Amino acid sequence: MKMRLTDxxxxVRELTDADVKRMRPMSEVLPGDLQRTIGQRGKQRSPTKVKxxxxxxxxxxxxxxxxxxxxxxxxxxxxxxxIREHGHG
Incomplete structure (x- = not known):
């Protein structure tokens, strides 16, 4: 019996072994253009920090x-x- 993943x-409920066995690879489920964006950062909304x-x-x-x-x-x-409290130099 297939249970809903959400209540x-x-x-989201805890996944069972049966849930994991039914999972398919991303390449079978997502369109190619979406697959290429997985894990990529989007444009920064605020200035990036300096490492x-x-x-x-x-x-x-x-x-x-x-x-x-x-x-x-x-x-x-x-x-x-x-810096705010003591100013710049």
Missing amino acids: KDGE TSIRLSPEVIEHFKAEGEGWQRRIDQALKRY
Whole structure:
């Protein structure tokens, strides 16, 4: 018996072994032009950040990592706040 993948609220249920066995390769299901776009980033909506390497003290890294995911973004926000409060040079 084939069960719906979503419940009445639209939430996806946990997949069973039978669900996985029924899955087909992407190449059989999606048109070629859509397959080529899978995994590609779209146009950036805001300016991209510059990748850099910076040495920070262990205390700084531990502090921001202790708050969980997004620690690099929070360091970026803290530095932006410092610039706003202290000006440019």
